[in-house]
Amino acid sequence: MSNLVIRKVAVLGAGVMGAQIAAHLINAKVPVMLFDLAAKEGDANGIVNKALAGLKKLSPAPFGNAAHGAFIQAANYETDLAKLGECDLVIEAIAERMDWKHALYAKVAPHLAPHAIFASNTSGLSITELSNGFSDELKKRFCGVHFFNPPRYMHLVELIPTATTDAQTLDDLETFATTTLGKGVVRAKDTPNFIANRVGVFSILAVMAEAEKFGLSFDVVDDLTGAKLGRAKSATFRTADVVGLDTMAHVIKTMDDNLKDDPFASVYPVPTVLKGLVEKGALGQKSGAGFYKKEGKEIKVLNPATGEYVTGGGTADEIIARILKRPAAERLKLLRETDHPQAQFLWAIFRDVFHYIALHLESIADNARDIDFAIRWGFGWNEGPFETWQAAGWKQVADWVSEDIAAGKALSTAPLPTWVAEVDGAHSAAGSYSPANKGFTPRSALAVYARQAFPASLVGEQAADPKTAGVTVFEDDSIRLWHQNDGILIASFKSKMNTVGPGVLAGLQQAVALAEQDFKGLVIWQTGSLSGGPFSAGADLQAAMPLFMKGGAAAVEPFVAEFQNTAMRIKYAQVPVVAAMAGLALGGGCEIPMHCAARVAHLETYIGLVELGVGLVPAGGGLKEAALRAAQAGGAYGFTNLTEFIKPWFQNVAMAKVSKSARDAQSLGFLAETDTVVFNIHELLHVAKGQAVALADAGYRPPLAAANISAAGPSVQATLQSIIANMRDGGFISAYDGELATRVANILTAGGVEAGTPVDEAWLLKLERKNFLEALSHPKTQERIMGMLSTGKPVRN
Known part of the structure; x- marks a missing residue:
């Protein structure tokens, strides 16, 4: 057995499907050349470049990070055919005309690498007829690979062999499509329109x-x-x-x-x-x-x-x-x-x-x-x-x-x-x-499917239910702690939208203690992610509001403090804690992963600190982590003025920005560039557990306590205040949004102490609690919270 190594892919045809297939390959960090006809005037690659520019305007967005479009290499059939020899996979995606496809095949076939897989993205033409005229050797490496529109979001890929397609070619392509591109693959027979x-x-x-x-x-x-x-x-x-x-x-x-x-x-x-x-x-x-x-x-x-x-x-x-x-x-x-x-x-x-x-x-x-x-x-x-x-x-x-x-x-x-x-x-x-x-x-025996502990199931199969599978260590109404006899403890929330309330916090603290005692590591993974559910929609406001109504802000402070304590318990756990993220990860659902040793995120993970939308200030350690990371980044470059390191975090929070994908979350800072992005949702748990094992086997130790965080200081806060004024005057935020943003600026800059003053995490957490509770006491915040709880929509006041 040999591995299929895909170093580069060529996509032939820069139409709607071809360009979007290229975009999804770049999402997966697969180098791509996108071919089309040479333009009659100007830049020979003008047709491709126009198509790539058009991708940035499409909704839903083909790119996980629009900036990555720059990595797609434009090419044309007149001057660049020799470059096809660099490609391990060539996907044809031109118009559904048999004669046009045959004409293109005659042009490109002599330039294909002798090992390259050649595939057509046809939606219904005969794959066997398309292969007419090929050499016997190329016929072995030719098949249909039918993506559905839009390729980033549609899970299905159909593989269609001919009678002469080599079995290994199909197995290799299925493995690549499943893991690298995150697809669900079915094999169709070569009949009109396939399955x-x-x-x-x-x-x-x-x-x-x-x-x-x-x-x-x-x-x-x-x-x-x-x-x-x-x-x-x-x-x-x-x-x-x-x-x-x-x-x-x-x-x-x-x-x-x-x-x-x-x-x-x-x-x-x-x-x-x-x-x-x-x-x-x-x-x-x-x-x-x-x-x-x-x-x-x-x-x-x-x-x-x-x-x-x-x-x-x-x-x-x-x-x-x-x-x-x-x-x-x-x-x-x-x-x-x-x-x-x-x-x-x-x-x-x-x-x-x-x-x-x-x-x-x-x-x-x-x-x-x-x-x-x-x-x-x-x-x-x-x-x-x-x-x-x-x-x-x-x-x-x-x-x-x-x-x-x-x-x-x-x-x-x-x-x-x-x-x-x-x-x-x-x-x-x-x-x-x-x-x-x-x-x-039975199901396919390909090795790639062994990575899926809970593959997509069908009525009648009697498949394992992730809500009850494995060995339960602890379970209540808020959380389930369980394992699969492999040394990794799993924590799965059971609350609505996986919100974080007192029960989840207590369960996470217990999970860390159990993991330190009996396991190599801990993974936080939600069973609902397999069907598109959230990682966590944040703190449980419905649980906190009765406390506030009964005893005011002082009654809520223990809950906020316990949230922070739990985040810190996760950060300084003696075993690695890995967040396996998918779907929405908002507010507290973002802050918990920020404190983990590592994060593994499905491509379709949408992350943000969005508390300002309900009139609150993040207080689960997220701003503390932002200030710490900004200080560390500035220090690494020898900067004493932290403006350019603090400002992106401030803008993300002040505008309640949510990433458009896990790739986008990396550019925003919610995920680190070293965090793993998984494309197949059914492999998320496997990869997260693997990360936890790898960290443990490498002798994992938690980070040393950050006691000398360099404060950004009043000058940086003044810069942030000017940004607030501009956003308010431009109508991008309301006056009360400006007040809340001022609180965020105060926390990020360490509360008015002089620039360069060393502060610790406890100081920043205290600022978070103070500003959170003061905002909670404001009537406008209470209007926003009640509006959100009653209608599910943000209130602008």
Whole structure:
């Protein structure tokens, strides 16, 4: 066995997908060359440079740190083809034209390194046909690698081999995509539109057909098929508008052109309404009109009967909304039996997809797992279609589908395949069903998946639950302390949004004590991170407010002091404490990791000291750490004036700035450049534990107590005051925001003592407590806190 070493990647095509794939590779610190045609005038790389400039304007942002775009190397096909020989992986991502791709392949193939993997990002063209004309050796290294848009955020990557693709090539590419790029990989067969687009686009066609049959408007259908079904909020027609109706029509046409003998072929022609919109240039969001059109502040919806846009806002009837909240078996039964067009529509689209995946499983995928993950990760469904079927009662649902087929209600007359009756679900503890193997196929045995203690699970698999797995050492309503028999203690919060209240603080102190006694290290990891939950939304304001209401600020001081004590206990623990971060890490949820020996953060971690938004001042040691780090950084360069080291921290806190990613958090200082950024959420715990073990094995000792922190002094505070005045006068902050920012400046500069005066951490923590409690006593702060608790939105006063 040999390792695949990816030193550099080339992406061919600087269009929407190619440029964003390049951006995500740079997020992962993989050197990239982005190719396109040579510009006819000016800079030969003008097309690529324009595309790279455009990336910075996109939302959601393709870059974890926009400044890293400078590391993408622009190239063109006229002067730079020889540089392809430097690349270990070449990804083609040009327009979906077979002839264009073949012409490009003929141009680049002679310049590929003899070991390089060559892959196409096609969304549906035949990989085998694309490889026609290749040498036998290149065919072994060629496959499809289909990213979903936007590549940074969409978890799915489909790998599509040909009959001649080398198995090691696929294994290597799957490993690289999984760990380095953080993707969920499924292997698809070389059939039109592969798995996700094949099933996902069929589901959209089924929605369109059944909506027309039951006379439902586009806005009502979107309300029925979005969040209420556990799917993307953009649902069906809004999703089509966002994707682009021309793109949607192209993908549908691929199915229509290439699946003439399919049992569902009658559904594949581009729907009349979609075709009409494309013909008149109404392409969705990018053209300003599609199924929806924004007029002023109002979103209007197309009336297909008249071709006019009318006031929208149609929603599911209340009875249907209630049905959709029921358990799966009851939900499908009620939808099927309820004589209401919305209920009948919903049952129909469930039935149509169940029918489709049963018939096509063997031809498009190796097993049911790949279909469910492809739809979950590529189309944003909380549950794959086989999972829904199984959860609702496999045999009962199969009988209902068969009855509808016999009654002529289905979109195809083809009966369910025989394998459906031979099993009691698509997923089991043994694996997922594969018709070709006539049995259940286990998970991939690739070594990369051994890093995932809790891989994405499926209904019926009986997978380990991270909330109960391992050996519990201590558990109460606030926290669980547990381990996996590997010498590392894990602390997982149980509070809402993983907020930090007295119970969590007590649990963390106990965790440190237990770790020092019996373990190599401690990792703080939240089980909810696997499903997008926060690391911690900060201090538990709801727990603190009753104390304040009863005894004023003095009653809250013990809680603040205990928060600081816990942070310091973590910092000076005799074993390494590692924070495994993902999702929101705000306020106290940022301050706890700042005191850890190390931090391991998933790329999508959003970190900030945001207390000013609720009228408070950070008081969990975050400003103390900022002042300490600024003094250390200035001292390292021999500076006595700390203005330029304090100012970034001040601006971050005064503007309640939250990082846009873990990479951005490194540039803001919330994470150190030496902290590890993980791209696959399922590997976060593994990597964090590995960090703790490595530190322990290296003879970890906590930092020496910082007793000589050089105070920034009054002159720096005066500079910060001028920044406050400018922000206030410019309307960026309110007058009260200015008062709070002044408190932040006071803490960061050590409370007015002369510049260079040595202070210790206790002094800075005392300043934090003092300013926090004084702010808490202010009526405007109380208005902000109550507003946040009652509405969840910040109050500007």
